[in-house]
Amino acid sequence: MAASSSLQFTATPFNQFHSKQVPKHATKWGTIRCSAASPSKSYNITLLPGDGIGPEVISVAKNALQLVASIEGFEVAFEEMPMGGAALDAVGVPLPAETLNSAKRSDATLLGAIGGYKWDKNEKHLKPETGLLQLREGLQVFANLRPATVLPQLVDASTLKKEVAEGVDLMVVRELTGGIYFGKPRGFSTNENGQEIGFNTEVYAAYEIDRIARIAFETARKRRGKLCSVDKANVLEASMLWRKIVTALASEYPDVELSHMYVDNAAMQLVRNPKQFDTIVTNNIFGDILSDEASMITGSIGMLPSASLGAAGPGLFEPIHGSAPDIAGQDKANPLATMLSAAMLLKYGLGEEKAAQRIEAAVLDALNRGFRTGDIHSAGHKLVGCKEMGEEVLKSIDSKTPAAV
Ligand SMILES: NC(=O)c1ccc[n+]([C@@H]2O[C@H](COP(=O)([O-])OP(=O)(O)OC[C@H]3O[C@@H](n4cnc5c(N)ncnc54)[C@H](O)[C@@H]3O)[C@@H](O)[C@H]2O)c1
Ligand SMILES: CC(C)[C@H](C(=O)O)[C@@H](O)C(=O)O
Numbered sequence: 180m181a182a183s184s185s186l187q188f189t190a191t192p193f194n195q196f197h198s199k200q201v202p203k204h205a206t207k208w209g210t211i212r213c214s215a216a217s218p219s220k221s222y223n224i225t226l227l228p229g230d231g232i233g234p235e236v237i238s239v240a241k242n243a244l245q246l247v248a249s250i251e252g253f254e255v256a257f258e259e260m261p262m263g264g265a266a267l268d269a270v271g272v273p274l275p276a277e278t279l280n281s282a283k284r285s286d287a288t289l290l291g292a293i294g295g296y297k298w299d300k301n302e303k304h305l306k307p308e309t310g311l312l313q314l315r316e317g318l319q320v321f322a323n324l325r326p327a328t329v330l331p332q333l334v335d336a337s338t339l340k341k342e343v344a345e346g347v348d349l350m351v352v353r354e355l356t357g358g359i360y361f362g363k364p365r366g367f368s369t370n371e372n373g374q375e376i377g378f379n380t381e382v383y384a385a386y387e388i389d390r391i392a393r394i395a396f397e398t399a400r401k402r403r404g405k406l407c408s409v410d411k412a413n414v415l416e417a418s419m420l421w422r423k424i425v426t427a428l429a430s431e432y433p434d435v436e437l438s439h440m441y442v443d444n445a446a447m448q449l450v451r452n453p454k455q456f457d458t459i460v461t462n463n464i465f466g467d468i469l470s471d472e473a474s475m476i477t478g479s480i481g482m483l484p485s486a487s488l489g490a491a492g493p494g495l496f497e498p499i500h501g502s503a504p505d506i507a508g509q510d511k512a513n514p515l516a517t518m519l520s521a522a523m524l525l526k527y528g529l530g531e532e533k534a535a536q537r538i539e540a541a542v543l544d545a546l547n548r549g550f551r552t553g554d555i556h557s558a559g560h561k562l563v564g565c566k567e568m569g570e571e572v573l574k575s576i577d578s579k580t581p582a583a584v
Pocket of ligand 2: 308467499
């Protein structure tokens with residue numbers, strides 16, 4: 180697997196493509212260029228739009244994938260499948276077997292988001308969220324990479340002071356298929372006083388900690404060489420084992436500076452001085468919470484992509500945000516987290532690094548040209564909706580020379 184390098188946001192000059200070399204087809208949002216020769220490579224991508232803003236952001240990211248594929252000379256075939264609440268409504272389960280099979284057969288899967296008020300009171304096995312956990316488990320994608328980078332263009336969108344937010348570039352490596360999300364026993368019961376109880380189990384086997392820690396050390400090695408392992412080893416046995424195994428591995432990575440931090444302190448340090456962090460490795464639930472917190476340093480949860488990878492097989496790529504029912508269907512969603520997830524799909528899932536860089540550079544270019552969705556908008560910028568932001572990124576993809584990315 181290629182779970183190793185960080186997202187590189189490289190500002191690129193606005194240049195013209197060498198249009199003589201390749202034929203063009205005009206579309207409503209730009210120009211698809213087809214190489215004279217037939218594309219030699221072809222990839223199958225499963226698309227899971229899901230619920231709420233999911234379909235809005237996936238539609239934009241799909242266009243970006245199509246455009247960069249046509250420029251780079253490979254083909255992408257999409258299979259769109261129901262997932263989450265949409266699947267519950269259509270076939271009565273949150274993850275139909277056909278959807279999981281499609282994801283397993285594919286080269287990579289791109290998910291929008293799942294969930295919404297409509298299904299909140301469903302029994303656990305009929306919740307959209309259960310479908311997402313089944314998908315992650317089914318694909319065995321135990322390593323979730325969540326980069327949080329404060330782009331120079333968005334420093335003002337951060338709720339933190341400029342001097343605190345500026346230059347933040349960190350990666351949360353979240354364990355994704357273990358811990359309290361999957362631990363047994365779990366359930367509802369009655370205690371000795373006849374009171375109703377709900378219970379879950381935080382459990383990690385040594386091999387689960389070892390494999391995520393290795394991914395984290397490798398990730399840190401390719402970044403700035405600093406790894407902070409976040410746990411609750413002052414209280415929880417599962418965290419005590421976590422710390423022991425991570426510490427033991429450090430001798431295999433002498434070039435990586437390892438530190439440990441309790442999760443309550445980490446939550447505080449992230450807003451006090453986020454620049455102290457390079458790579459953070461943590462368990463499933465702490466990673467869920469800390470990555471949402473990290474997203475706000477960057478300006479909005481609408482900016483944060485993620486890649487979920489296993490030891491083998493296709494990866495799952497998704498923005499870290501949810502279905503945002505409060506803005507769904509209003510063309511207000513920020514599609515950039517999903518476009519950047521599509522870039523992670525190209526880079527980590529397909530090994531198409533140049534195509535990934537095209538999307539990253541185009542996102543920066545659209546921001547440079549002043550376009551902002553509501554969540555990252557500030558005075559002096561052009562407020563646009565989800566579709567228009569997507570179109571502006573497509574224009575930026577279309578205008579870059581290969582040398583510029
Ligand atoms: N991976 C996923 O599919 C995923 C992740 C988190 C939450 N959820 C589900 O989503 C539903 C809503 O959860 P929530 O409200 O706690 O979290 P959320 O991330 O959906 O929304 C939190 C806030 O952030 C805003 N927001 C989120 N994404 C945005 C975007 N792209 N652009 C602009 N604003 C954005 C929303 O409008 C909302 O105000 C729940 O059912 C939850 O279980 C799904
Ligand atoms: C929707 C939910 C199951 C999910 C999680 O807790 O992992 C979400 O919060 C996320 O971060 O992708």
